[in-house]
Amino acid sequence: MRKVPAWGWLLLAAVLIGAGAWYFRPGRGMTLPPDNLLQNAGFESGTRSWTYPTKSSSWAGFKVDRSEAHSGRKAAHLPLEDDPQRRTLVWGVMQEVRPQQFPQYLAGFYRVNDWEQGTPTLYLQTVVIVWLKHPLAGMNNFQVRFLLGGISYRPTRMENVRYVHFSKEPPVERQWVPFAVDLQEAFKSQWGYVPPEWDRLNIFFEVRYDDREKVTGPIRAEVFYDDLYAGQTLPDFAKGVVK
Numbered sequence: 001m002r003k004v005p006a007w008g009w010l011l012l013a014a015v016l017i018g019a020g021a022w023y024f025r026p027g028r029g030m031t032l033p034p035d036n037l038l039q040n041a042g043f044e045s046g047t048r049s050w051t052y053p054t055k056s057s058s059w060a061g062f063k064v065d066r067s068e069a070h071s072g073r074k075a076a077h078l079p080l081e082d083d084p085q086r087r088t089l090v091w092g093v094m095q096e097v098r099p100q101q102f103p104q105y106l107a108g109f110y111r112v113n114d115w116e117q118g119t120p121t122l123y124l125q126t127v128v129i130v131w132l133k134h135p136l137a138g139m140n141n142f143q144v145r146f147l148l149g150g151i152s153y154r155p156t157r158m159e160n161v162r163y164v165h166f167s168k169e170p171p172v173e174r175q176w177v178p179f180a181v182d183l184q185e186a187f188k189s190q191w192g193y194v195p196p197e198w199d200r201l202n203i204f205f206e207v208r209y210d211d212r213e214k215v216t217g218p219i220r221a222e223v224f225y226d227d228l229y230a231g232q233t234l235p236d237f238a239k240g241v242v243k
Contacts, residue, residue, distance in 0.1 A: 092206030123150030180238030
């Protein structure tokens with residue numbers, strides 16, 4: 001039997017270590033409460049169940065890839081770049097749900113790897129739109145928008161929109177940040193009641209800018225969302241951060 005040279009054992013060890021690292025790399029997202037209304041909440045199945053308003057000229061869409069992930073291997077990737085042709089530009093993901101009970105909590109994680117705020121109206125937000133079965137006071141929907149970071153004031157003024165600040169500060173860069181909001185409390189405080197009925201709910205997670213005329217420098221943001229939740233149970237990671 002021929003003796004294996006020292007370099008041969010080193011090569012074999014390197015191969016085995018590399019194979020082990022690949023084999024044990026996590027491929028499943030974190031465990032969220034089972035009543036989650038959001039399907040494919042960790043984006044491990046790619047774009048399945050997620051969409052965006054494709055008919056809106058302000059929307060650029062979204063990606064799902066392995067650039068970053070809070071858990072598992074994938075996350076929603078929103079690489080916003082300035083577009084001088086669009087006064088408003090939105091990158092984001094959306095799901096439409098029809099729950100029997102209005103959800104109590106909305107939660108998840110975002111990560112910002114790059115943030116060049118060349119306009120004061122570059123910001124992160126998550127939105128819940130309630131579509132009515134029957135129009136009320138001329139409105140077919142009403143909504144609450146939760147500002148997660150980047151702006152300290154109300155960025156738009158529309159009759160059917162109310163805003164709640166989760167944070168007024170610029171987003172922290174290069175780390176995953178948990179967020180959680182009490183939806184029922186927010187609708188009660190902003191609209192005076194929790195919706196008793198609805199046709200459907202649209203839930204968005206976004207990075208965007210509005211009113212591009214106020215540009216003072218480069219506009220760029222690289223944002224990720226992962227492990228998202230909407231339902232009746234406050235996830236463990238959200239305890240202590242819910243607003």
